[in-house]
Each structure stands twice: as C-alpha cells, then as structure tokens.
Amino acid sequence: MKRRNFLKSAGVAGLGISVSGDLLAQSLLQNTMQSTTYPVAVATWNFQNAVKKAGEFLSTGSSALDAVEQGVMVEEANLKNTTVGNGGAPDRDGNVTLDACIMSPAGDAGSVVYLHHIEHPVSVARKVMEETPHVMLAGEGALQFAIQQGFKKQELLTEESEKAWKEWLEHKNYKPIINIENHDTIGMLCMDEKGDIAGACTTSGLAYKMNGRVGDSPIIGAGLFLDNEIGGAVATGMGEAVMKSVGSFLIVELMRQGKTPQEACEEAVNRIVAKNTNYQDFQVAFVAMNKKGEIGSYCIHEGFSYAKFQHDEVTNNPSKFYTK
Template structure:
C-alpha cells in the first residue's frame, strides 16, 4: 500500500496539487495485476479510490448490510471523507482555490442510469447528498455554483464555512509566491470515487472532491461530470477516475472504459487502454510534465481492477470474503522510469 509521505519525499513536487493520482511507488511495471477473474458476480462488492476509501467503504458496507439501497449506502460512505478535515482534497478541510474559497464537486449514478451532480458548490459540507437530491428531486442532472447552493438551502442543507484554519494557513503560504502549476501531489488532491455492486448484482457509483488546490475560481474538474469522472451501464459495468481532470474530460475517460468492457475487455484491459489513449493524446500537451490519471472499474462478472499512468495509485476494496483492504493498481511506468524517459 502506497504511503502518502513517501510520495511527497520522492516526487518532491511541492504542495501545489491538481487532481492527481499518486503517491510514489518505486515498484516496476511488473507489479501483479490486482484483478479478480470470477465466473459469478461478487456481491456485494465495493471499490473506491485511495486510503480514505477504507472508512468510506466500511460505512457503505454497513449500510448495505442494514438493507439500505446502494445509492443511500454510497451517500453515507462518501459523507465520511467529506466531513473529515484531515482529508485535504474532499469536502470540509479541502484546499481552497487561489482566492481562498473551498469549492466542491460531486456526482452520483444508480443502476437505472439516473444521475445527479453539483459543481462549483460552496458552503455545503456534503455535496454528495446534494447531488443525490438533484437526481431524486429535480428533472435535471447537474446544478452549478449559486444555483446549486440555493437548491441545497431549499432542501434543508446548512450553509457553513468549509475553510479550516490549517487549509487557510497553507493557502496563505502559497500566496507568498502565487505560482500555479498542475503538480501531481496526492496530499493535495485525490478525489474519492466509488463503485458498488449490491446484493442483487446492480451497479451504482459516486464521486466527491474539493478539486485541485489553488485552481482558478470557478474551475470544475472531471469528478461531477457523468461520462468523465464516473460512468456505468448496469448491463456491462462501471468505471470512475482520479487524476488530472482536464485530461479525463478531454477523452470522456470513464465512459470509454465502460464501452471497452461492453466490447468484451476485462476491467484491467479497459482501464489500461484508456490510460494509454490519454497518454498518447497528451504527448505534446502542456500538461504532459505533470500528467497522471487512473481508473477503477468493475464488471457484471465481479471482476475489478485499477490502472494508472504512473505508479502510486491504490484503491480500497471490500467484499464478504476478505473484508476491507487496500490494493495497489497496475501502472504504465514508475516515477523513476518516467523521469528517465
């Protein structure tokens, strides 16, 4: 399991973050794929990104076992990192934008392809819950900015200050130079994305994030965008992303992973092909120096996988047989190999 502090020491890329996928894992690309081929669907099964996926998975599992729907369980699980000020990239305590304001993005999607999302939401601790209300209580898919806030207030959510003293101090230090670069740093930004197969074999998912640290005010990443940060087709499977959101948006990343699974590829094969596609399309792009993306995916057979461009991406996995644990994703190249190339 990757160590966040090791990543900072080895990457040495400072505290300026973007939607990233990485703590530095020095293993080679020969790492054994963490995919579970099965004949029958593993159900229930939960997969989510990063270490803070563990407490989120545990709460989601608890809710499923108590008879809650997958959507309600996902909401309950993702509210855990949203409310944790130690998770500096999700919800309360997340790093602010360059104006010192915490802005949040989230989406949720069920097995019927109903979905809801919020983007550029301020002052509401639990954007995943607002996204669920958008799905269930409006004719729309996404609400943004002040409109999303007004909707949340009308639904009974409480407006509050999400900028913690620690995050504000870090922002003031950044302001001393005010130099923004999309530097990969999982301490700064690691979206939580989650996919669930419930006891009936139905697939649902969600994403929530405070976005890239020190981003321009108004910036929205891939996390709230159905088809980019999250996508599922209950006949096929589901996928979700973490990493440089702009790169995922440009390639409709999660939707493409699901489409490849529809064509018969395994979750690992599908994630790998889309990561390769993103890499090839960005070879001469200004973001290439800092480019990192990763995907998690599951299919209806219960196979799961995680794959990233560079090393260091891991994900939380929960099922009946083994409980909750962390899995290291396969990757195209290590950070050392990246530097050499």
C-alpha cells in the same frame, strides 16, 4: 385416445421437470455468485474508512445507491482530507468550492458544481437527481436548491487549509505534485446483494485552481459513468485530461465490447498518454468494476491505490501503472 393423452401428459410433465431444473440451476448459480462476489465496494485511493462504511450498509441489505452516498460522505466530512468536502483546499481567491455527482442503477444521474458552504455535495447531487428534472446545478443556484432541501450553510475553509493557502500566495507556484498527499478525489462504485451498481464522485477540486474551475468529478461520463447491464468506472487525478478523453464512459463501453475491467482501464490510460506529451507531469487513475464484480485499475504513475470492501474485508490495493 387414452394412450395419446397419457403420452401428451407425460411429455408436458417432463418439460415441466426440465424447466424447473433450469430455474433451480439458475437460482443456485445466482446465490453462489452473491455469496462469493458481491456485495462489493471500491473507491479511488486508500479510503478504507469510506468503503468500510459503504460495506456496512451493503452487508445489511441496503441498496448500492444508499451505500455509495454514505460511503463518500465519510471523506466529505474528513477535515484531514484537503481534496474532498469540508476542509478542502480553496481556489486562488480563498473560496472552497465543491463538485460531486451520483448515478443510480437505473441510469439516473445528479450533479452539482461550484457549490459553496455545503459539507455534503454528493447528497445535494442525489437531490438534484431525485427531486428535479435536471442533471446538474451550478454555483448560486445549486446553493439555493440545497438550502431549500434543508441543507445547512457552514464555513468549509479550516484554519489549516487557510494557512496553507496563504503560504501558497507567497509564491503562487501552480503545479500539481503527483501523489504528494496520497489521496485525492474519491470516486466509489458499489454493487449490492441484488447485483445492482451505483456510483458517486466528490471533490474540492485542484488546489488553488482558478476561480470558477470545474474538473471531471461532477461530469457524467468523465469522472463517473455506469451502465447497470455492464459495469461502472470512476476517475481521479488531473481532471482536464480525464474530461478530454471522457475516460469513465470509454471504460464502460470497452467492457461492453468484451474487455475486462483491467484491460479497459489500461486502454483508457494509454489513450491519455498518447494524446498528452506532458503526461509525465500529472497523474490520472481509473477504477472499474463489471457485473461479475471483477475489478480493474490502472494509472499513469506508480503510487495510486484503491480501497475495496469484499467478503467482509477491507483492503488497500496498489494499482498497476504505465510508467516504469
């Protein structure tokens, strides 16, 4: 009996050593991944100041959700950026209307569309996500909600944007010019030190659009989508083409099936090209990140790039493209 009990105890002890060893190995692997891969932040276009701000938050242990909100707010407040936030180009009637959305690692989402007079629509979108039972608020209702939440109304049409709009009115030539400003909608993905992913997308939309037009940026699954078990994707460019393809959702699902972020982005662009015979006339670009912190990007035309914060470095990275 004593011998049998001894062997049983020895077996249990051996199992304990084995389990402890496995746990230790997993812990070491996790720590190694954290030190070599993330935290990381990526954003459409060369918005280095935005990813730098997000990186500062991530580096001090902030959540991916806080980092992504603070990151895109940099461009919402940038008066020189005429496609996002304050100073954005107006619609045909001279109204600056803003669209934005945000997603948390838990899969929760908030969105605002056709929002007037609020500099930071991404923050209003987060309030929609956290303080209401809804996902999206629009127009006057979104503005009323923002004011109730403490946001202040302000004039978003700058002298420069107003001057450019009045010059446009003389000819009313309604045609997007590919990469002309080398910046556009900002979509951002952040992965924090825990490996959790959050995303945000914010824009003033297509310059001189029809009054009431909404693009892909605030649409969950089009301008932004993420699944914290798989990864996330963001879009920029001609919103109508992105909406018709549900591009960001498509990319995440392709990554779920085993494709790399790069392969998934290329497939999404290829489908848009195949469905639009006029693809030569507009730009669409995607940026994606998986749970390993691997990043991919692809666009229709040369000229798109994405900004990245990783390893305490901020870089601008030209994207691969479809047209030669």
